[in-house]
Amino acid sequence: xxxxxxxxxxxxxxxxxxxxxxxxxxxxxxxxxxxxxxxxxxxxxxxxxxxxxxxxxxxxxxxxxxxxxxxxxxxxxxxxxxxxxxxxxxxxxxxxxxxxxxxxxxxxxxxxxxxxxxxxxxxxxxxxxxxxxxxxxxxxxxxxxxxxxxxxxxxxxxxxxxxxxxxxxxxxxxxxxxxxxxxxxxxxxxxxxxxxxxxxxxxxxxxxxxxxxxxxxxxxxxxxxxxxxxxxxxxxxxxxxxxxxxxxxxxxxxxxxxxxxxxxxxxxxxxxxxxxxxxxxxxxxxxxxxxxxxxxxxxxxxxxxxxxxxxxxxxxxxxx
DNA sequence: TTCCGGGACC
DNA sequence: GGTCCCGGAA
Numbered sequence: 001x002x003x004x005x006x007x008x009x010x011x012x013x014x015x016x017x018x019x020x021x022x023x024x025x026x027x028x029x030x031x032x033x034x035x036x037x038x039x040x041x042x043x044x045x046x047x048x049x050x051x052x053x054x055x056x057x058x059x060x061x062x063x064x065x066x067x068x069x070x071x072x073x074x075x076x077x078x079x080x081x082x083x084x085x086x087x088x089x090x091x092x093x094x095x096x097x098x099x100x101x102x103x104x105x106x107x108x109x110x111x112x113x114x115x116x117x118x119x120x121x122x123x124x125x126x127x128x129x130x131x132x133x134x135x136x137x138x139x140x141x142x143x144x145x146x147x148x149x150x151x152x153x154x155x156x157x158x159x160x161x162x163x164x165x166x167x168x169x170x171x172x173x174x175x176x177x178x179x180x181x182x183x184x185x186x187x188x189x190x191x192x193x194x195x196x197x198x199x200x201x202x203x204x205x206x207x208x209x210x211x212x213x214x215x216x217x218x219x220x221x222x223x224x225x226x227x228x229x230x231x232x233x234x235x236x237x238x239x240x241x242x243x244x245x246x247x248x249x250x251x252x253x254x255x256x257x258x259x260x261x262x263x264x265x266x267x268x269x270x271x272x273x274x275x276x277x278x279x280x281x282x283x284x285x286x287x288x289x290x291x292x293x294x295x296x297x298x299x300x301x302x303x304x305x306x307x308x309x310x311x312x313x314x315x316x317x318x319x320x
Numbered sequence: 321t322t323c324c325g326g327g328a329c330c
Numbered sequence: 331g332g333t334c335c336c337g338g339a340a
Contacts, residue, residue, distance in 0.1 A: 065327045066335070105335035109328080142328045163326065180325090181331085219325080220339090246324090254335085255322090263335055305334095 014189035023173050027194035030172070030229055031205070037228035038208035041215065045069060046077060048207075054128040054153035055085050055120075061148045062113050062140060066105050069214070075104055087126045089117035095278065095318035098307065099270050107266055108305055112140030130154050151206045157199040159191035160206040164213025169194065171217060175234030179247040220244045261298040262307075264288050269308065269318050279315045 012020035046052065047060040059079060063072045079100055083089040089097070094111065101110035116138045120128055128149065129135050135146035143161065150156040163180070166187050170178035173190055196202045216223050222243075224236050235241075254260055265280075268288055272278050289295045299316055302308040309319045 062327095067326080067337085071337080103336065105337085106327090108334065112328080140328065144327060253322090259333075259335060266335090 011189040011192035014185050015193055020189075020193045023190065023193050026173060026232060027196070029232060031196065031201070033228040034208050034212070035204060038204065038211065042207070042211055043069065043215075046073065048152075052080065053085065054130075054149060056080055057153035058116075058128055058141075058145070058149050059113065061145045061152075062109060063104055065109065065145070072104075075100075075102060083117075085126055086117040086120035086124075086128070089114055090121040093320060094306075095320065098266070098318050102270065103267075107307055109140055111306055115139040116141065128153070130156070132158070148206075151203045155199055155203050157195065157197070157202040159188070159195045159202075160210065161188055161191050162210065164210045164217075165191065165206070167219060168209050168213045168217045171222075171235035172229055172233045175238045175241075177235075177242050177245050179245065181247045219246075258294065258298050258301065261289050261294055262302055265295075265298060265302060265316070266307065269316065272317075279311050279317045281315045285316065 015023065042048070045060075047056050052060075056076075060072065060076050063076055063079075082100065083092055092114065094114065097110050097114050098107055101107055104110075119138055120126060124134075129138070130150070132146050132150060135141050135149060136143065141149075147158050147160045148162075150158045151160050161183050163178070166178040166183060169190050170176055170187060173194060174186075178187060194205075196205050212227070212229075216227050220243075222240075224230050224233070224240070227233065227236075230236055265285065265288060268285070269278065269280055272280055285295060285299065286292060289298075299308065299310070302316075303310050306319060308316045310316055
């Protein structure tokens, strides 16, 4: 068992001893139908089933943090062909990395992935670490990504907790919606309690629960009729209470925000980078967005984030 | 046209 | 709990 952190409470302290025992029994009953469903319905993705390196799994997980798996496939394939390992990515020009990241979104993550590659190449003999603490210390790798790498790439027994898994486990075992926000101690403890004790089975369990959440037990319109767990699902038995409900989160409108403006500038630079120098003049940038004050603010923040370089104080380009 | 999900980091 | 981005769903 890979320990997540030293100060983690025992799962059954959080869930309750008898509740934990009952959840374990249910989990054992669900394994057979869930794994049978997984065998038939799992999508064949190029990073699954040991067809790529641990580094390839990491790249996929980082890309998937913000994008559906299906859209990631062409990006991941081109990326791994170009930079098959950490050392290759570490040596790439930042501009190339940002350009290859394309429209995946959150370009700072592309830079973090490259920073991660530099550390792995320089300090880990180009081999992705195999323990939770070292992984989470790397740039851009948090709890989810570290757990996913340990489970999917290394076959370690560790619970993976992402929103799909939280939603499925909360519905099936607790009969209620996972409301979003940070994972509660209960949700984390539940994931630990229901994880199969056998390492290999635990990796399949993680992937199958996640896949079920992506394909069947979706947030708004779960296809309960097609669900392999429907006969024992506490959420379905309870009449799917508060289906689709989420913690109301303060959500910034996208239109007109700095975020949109930053995205427009980055997109323009990606499209420009084939040119000899790839420099976008301040005048040309001014045509991208009417509010010059906001535009300058965004250019400054992109520069601070290392996503662009300011040339001669008068133009911008993707960083060298 | 608007709304919304997704994980890391602060 | 706010910010970072995009595309697809509503």
